[in-house]
Amino acid sequence: MSNRIDVKKTYKLFINGAFPRSESGRTYEIKNAKGVFIANPCLASRKDLKDAVVAARAAQSGWNKASAYNKGQILYRIAEMLEGRRAQFVNEIILVTGVTKVKAEKEVTDSVDRLVWYAGWSDKLSSLSGALNPVAGPYYNFTVPESMGVIAAIAPETQSLLGLIDAIAPIIVGGNTIVVLASTKAPLSAMSFAEVIATSDVPAGVINILTGKKDEIAPWMASHMDIDGFDISALAATSHGAIRIAGAENLKRIYSFKSADPGRILAFLENKTVWHPIGL
């Protein structure tokens, strides 16, 4: 064994493509299952959320304009980068949660595969949810799904990497940008995943990741007037009512999901119907 001292990573937030510390200067301590200290991730504040929303809003129209092919390739690129760093993610999952190597490897494998699955949806959404409507008149009438805007999400505590991907990928694949709060207890893979994103051609601001406390951040996400939708799957059902009440102020679209399916993507898309006359 060498006597070399590890160079440990400082875990920071991921906002607008950069890795800032919380503006509040706050951190919290995480320990592994045996109670051993692991890291001091940032305890994000509502102002960090505000900054992340500004970044997500600024990035949205550009991301929305990217072709579906391009978006699909970028999601696939994230999968490629994740695949290349499997060992790091497996180690981090084991370190924090104490699960077996087999389990940790399965989660990383599932995460890569899930990203690939979502990547392929980018150019099929209008086939899934669009329509050419046979109206009674000389009009061409079609409905297409469009991005909703800036969406907030809470990642689950368990399977913190796979859960994070299930929160992020369906929201961004259709052209939305996201502010997501990572697992509180196991935020390491989320922040490492931010490094994957940073090297995957994802434009700055499209994905913003905070670490911190759900009880503190979720109500601010719910009431933020520049957030259009909110994925609350990972929040306790008992809190949904209060979150929905707060979200009613701007009629935020608030959904909770049970599984990874295309409905997760469609929930945060708006359907636009266009009429145009048909004539000489």
Place this chain on the structure above:
Amino acid sequence: MESPVSFDYAPAPESRAIVSIKPKYGHFIGGKFVAGSKHFPTINPATEEVLSQIALAGKAEVDAAVKAARKAYTTTWSKMSGRERGKYLFRIARIMQERAREFAVLETLDNGKPIRESRDVDIPLAAAHFFYHAGWADKLEFAGLGTSTKPHGVAGQIIPWNFPLLMLSWKIAPALAAGNTVVLKPAESTSLTALLFAEVCQQAELPAGVVNIVTGDGSTGALIVNHPGIDKIAFTGSTEVGKIIARAVAPTPKSVTLELGGKAANIIFEDAAIDEAIEGIVNGIFFNQGHVCCAGSRLILQENIAEEVLEKLKKRMAQIRLGDPMDKNTDLGAINSKEQLLKIRELSASGDAEGAQRWSAPCDLPTKGFWFAPTIFTGVTQSHRIAREEIFGPVLSVLTFRTPQEGIDKANNTPFGLSAGVWSEKGSRILWASQQLRAGVVWANTFNKFDPASPFGGYKESGWGREGGRHGLSAYLKGVSHE
């Protein structure tokens, strides 16, 4: 015969003999008309004549209606095949067509809208909605909404006064097609066609309790929204009330769809077909007295054609025939209520106060009833109240833009997102603008067109969900993958 005297059209009133209005109405619960306890008058807004006394449903009546709907759901409607459900809807559509003139006259008397519109738009479209949704009833598994969908159960539906029967059909037709039973409350000032529709349900031999209609005011609506026996709420009305409903149902398992307010932009590019654009502007804001959630209430003109368009628009507005809604030549009818008239006046006064220039078409307003002349405000800026708040009347705010992007940015600069219009003869520009506009319905080179096959509904604070088409159907089914 040189120079004519004039071609003033002689009055051409539609006969009201076809309708018989009872002096007093009850509720339609469990397939029967039941007497109400308290009543309030419903008037003809064009004359202030009291047409009838409408029952005000309280807790007991709403409970009875929900109970009837639940019973019908569990014992009959949920057990019936889609094919049989569909046949009832087809029957209803046909009876509405047969009694179309009667519905049109009654709608115009109660609402104040011109008979030309109730006859040519409201009633035919209402029947079409039943016909369209009838066909879905036995094809739900092919709607692309998943194979394990189910009806919610009992739907509580609250509709506005601007298109009374049409909004009823937008609500009831998809709900029944998807297998729900309903408790519907028409708007306080426009209950009569809903009560006539109850007769249609009887003629169609619709099983008792599948459709229940309770009349009343906002307090009745609140009883429906908060009723624990209701599984799904569908509301069309103001954004303000929509938010109240959203909060009220937030802690409950009820599913909700909301079709709310708007402040639609109607963008005219320099290369538009001007005469048709003028018609689109007029139809956009003066159709149904501007009592339209998707009304094109903000005219956004390219600055280099603004003068020409406004000159033509004013000439065209001067030809709008305001007056007796029962006259077949009337274009602009009565404002639906005194309350609404006051709101229109108040917001218009704010336009004056904030420095916009008001111009109203010269027309004589009848002395009785509620009337507002077709009006435009020029010199409006984004920060004026009349550019931001929904007036819900025949008042158009005119803004200008210099570049296409500026036009789009102004159009999108609102918390609403229901509809938008864009006029250009250039295909690529139309498609670009249609893509950029943040609205659920974009009318390109047309305005205020509706069809049961075409989804309708808004972005942002204009509501949740769509009505019409495959997308609208999903609002009445559970087990659609996102809930």
Place this chain on the structure above:
Amino acid sequence: MSFYGLVDGSDASLKNYLGSLSGVDHVGADARAAMLATRSIKTTSKRWAIDIAISMVDLTTLEGADTPGKVQALCTKAVRPDPTDSSVPSVGAVCVYNDMVAVARKHLDLIGGAHVGVAAVSTAFPSGRASMPVKLQDTRDALDAGASEIDMVIDRGAFLSGDYIGVFNEIVQIRELCGTRAHLKVIFETGELVTYDNVRKASFLAMAAGADFIKTSTGKVAPAATAPVILVMLEAVRDFYQMTQARIGVKPAGGIRNTKDAIKQLVLVNEVAGPEWLTPSLFRIGASALLNDLLMQRMKLDDGYYASPAYVTID
């Protein structure tokens, strides 16, 4: 000629002028015309409309089988449409082929119909497929025979091939020939121009070239005077008036057979061009069978019961 200062007679200036016109949305124009067709004209308004419609009729016979006898009978009908009711106004004009102009003029004058005009279809009507000298001679013949109105056809082939200046120059030459002797109506044959954009373009072209009237059709091609086509032409004369202060007339022709259709056209005139156009000097209806239907409707309004064709003359 000054062409109202809109063009200088060159190809470039004409192209520039026509290029400045806004397009017409087909569906929107149809919808507007259909909406105006729902106007309900009753009682006193209907009575007024029928009389003015009668005075706007260009009573027409354009058959290979036309004879002096047929034309004379037509003239008699034109002057006194209802021999039993002297309150019925005369029609605006009779419309005949140019070899019948002299017959018509002479007979009208003979029976006290000096106030009724004679319109001659001209310039190789109906196809317009002849050389310019032939078209000029055709027109000259009609003028010499006493025509007070010349209904010329444009060269649709030239128009559709983009030779707008050719069409323009033909109108200019016929205009010069008519001088002060006759009003010039320019027939587009809108059924062959097909699109409303073309109708609008042809309208502005003809008006700048000096047309007194623009006319839809020859009556030999369907569709002829459809409501949206008349709408587009009425919008054109309205806009042209804004530009020049000159009021140009409009004449639908072909397919207008009953009072309902005629009244719909008056509604279009009233609400599109404006009430100033509700005069025979600015609006004419080219028709033949229409007149009897107007007369029967007039009888119904006066007598209170439905009329029979037995009570109107078949000329």
